[in-house]
Amino acid sequence: MNYKTQMKAAKKGIVTKEMKIVACKENMLEQELIKLVAEGKVVIPANINHKSLNPEGIGDGLRTKVNVNLGISGDSIDYCREMQKVKLAIDFGAEAIMDLSNYGKTQEFRTKLIEKSPAMIGTVPMYDAIGYLEKDLLDIKAEDFLNVVRAHAKQGVDFVTIHAGINKRTISLFKEDKRRMNIVSRGGSLLFAWMEMTGNENPFYEYYDELLEILREYDVTISLGDAMRPGCLDDSTDAGQVSELIELGLLTKRAWEKDVQVMIEGPGHMAMNEIAANMQIEKRLCHGAPFYVLGPLVTDIAPGYDHITSAIGGAIAATNGANFLCYVTPAEHLRLPDLNDVKEGVIAAKIAAHSADIANGIKGARDRDNKMADARQKLDWEEMFKIAIDGEKAKEYFESVPPESKHSCSMCGKMCAVRTTNRILNGEKVELLQNEVK
Template sequence: MPTKGAVPMSTQTEPKLVTQIDFARAGQITPQMKEVAEREHRDPEYIRERVADGRIAIPANIVHIKKGMRAFGVGEGLSTKVNVNLGISGDKADAAEEWKKVKIAEDFGADAIMDLSNSGKTRQFRQQLIDETPLMVGTVPMYDAIGYMEKPLVKLTKDDLFEVVRAHAEDGVDFMTIHCGINKSVTKTFKETGRLMNIVSRGGSLLFGWMEVTGNENPFYEFYDELLEICHEYDVTISLGDSCRPGCLYDSNDATETAEMIELGKLCKRAWAAGVQVMVEGPGHMALDEIAANMKLQKRLCHNAPFYVLGPLVTDIGVGYDHITAAIGGAISASSGADFLCYVTPAEHLCLPNAQDVLDGLMATKIAAHAADIAKKVPHARDMDDKMGQARRKLDWDAMWECALDPVTGKKRYEESPAATEGTCTMCGKMCAVRTVNKIFEGTTIDLGMED
């Protein structure tokens, strides 16, 4: 006999599976999980298990999936992903230039594009980007709020902010950076302990200003459950923004950064409980010897959620070359556990990057990510390096271009400086060590005198 008041089995409704984490917990492998598994040389069940417990995220808005996006996995045991930032600035609103940057991101191997447009009506650019790119698309709704709502910052309400989040979700954004962790408790720590560079996160500073002027709690923290409902409806991965990331070496691993990280760990669990995928964002600026410990601490406090970092930059004085300072830190952070690197360009701290800056920043970050993948023993990460070694041994330049992360630049530089001796380059010419040893093994006697 059924229990009194129980709903008959035939009329019970099963919970609706929407997000990748919903399907993973139900034991179902989605097409996106299969795609990630194939690309990463992993078993689909390996992917499903880690999506289910939050160690892997597959940022793939259901709207963007219908438009033909590729699925990318971010997290444990996977290749390190790379993001390119772009977007229309109030001081330099040139959509055509931004589309050049999109093309570079797609052609040179970025995994994600973050549209950080913050001027005027940005929705058309965002929608077109989602329509056209197969890469993951991320945004920071807080950047868009003032222009979208046509209100000054301090006049924005909680409902205004959530309306912008919903608009981004409806458009198909795959992951959103939302600064949920900067609550009154964290700001109290910040004001009590002080910092050299204060708050350098743009979104974090806007929310801090809003909180200070209105006296209210951060609405993304106070109404977090409502935010999660929007994210779940479209399978938007929430990228928990680090409002208090260090903006200089002096502030790294301080009380304010750590206080926020503790809050982000709590928010991870609440998101997973709501069936929402999560990434956590990290530093920033940090000395070389502090990076590995910071990565491990974040993984511990945030329960092994995928970690998305900006570098970190390992010195504060590399102005004009910060793609290099960030690549050094990125290689260390990714080899120590970070899963996703946001590129930094030579224009960092100086100006809006141009198309060449985007290429330089992307390639520096791709190199850092790849170096880390080799160190982490990601499956098949070193295959192309070994092929490059074979191509160089044979002095097979066409094969070298096929192995290069940026074949265009490499080939261009080589052809601009032709060598007199076939098969060599102008660095060594006829004294090329590879050529010399090849000829010896071929039984050819060579004379490197003036007449050779």
């Protein structure tokens, strides 16, 4: 191997096996893909130690991808259940799994996850720092933080969220501008606390070059985290968020110089009328790097239904430049999600991603929708269930109130518009009061 990262290979004109797979999946010419990877507009997160990986590309011109967050917490320690969530998420089409474990045997769980998962694996090393190092926050040194990143990279993690943009300049603006919800990023809040207690600069910002050397060694994509993402509508597009984004743009160029692939993380909570502009600002300030968004959630008053508020925002975001959607479940803001929450969250995010792909004219995006239309025109219910995102649920609904005729559903019965039109075009009568055989 005469290259270290996917980006380095692309810059040298080398088509890696991962690029071949991604180009095939995306109906794209290899030379078209290699150009985008070299420019940083597409990333292929593929740690050299993740042997079970089925690689995916994230970026402009590609299908919108979906990430699922899960992991062990102190209030819910069940390793088997988290692995069940992984299987369910992958079965419903999630392309990435982020292990956000912050309690217990995190290394063992992550090792098992990397061994078994064909999906990309991401982590936030900051979450794992206290448990991994067995030190309280104030006792952790800058070198310790880098050691946790090194441990994750060596294990085989494909991308890591690093909150390197929350530096002393960003914090100064955050304090001056004031916020309704302050900092809602878990990793960002921990770094903010560490910086305030120690008086030191953010270690991931101060020792960014050393961090990049670690990531380059294992070809780990850096996902530059949004520590200052808005946690409510009132805080969106403020000085803290925008100033951090400016920092992330500068850090992006430094990573590319080291041939490290970059994604940018974004909001958060945001009113619908601000989303498109935010996507364009990110692409401009961060030089076209792929954008990874949490939501955005378009209203703050729907706990229990935030998979819906997120899907609305995610569809708008992906139509206007976002490339990677982090799912949100109905349990958001309330508790750790269970299996059903994960299912609902994945499906909502996949709907948003697919809808955006259609709007963006991604090659082949409409094919499945056209097949569904053909099946509906024929009133072929079994075919509809096969094509549906969740065919099992669709079939359960259909069969819960059985129609009199199999060529309709219980909503319209014999007055089904498709049935009526098909009969007339076939030269048959439409007799609504008669018992018809067909």
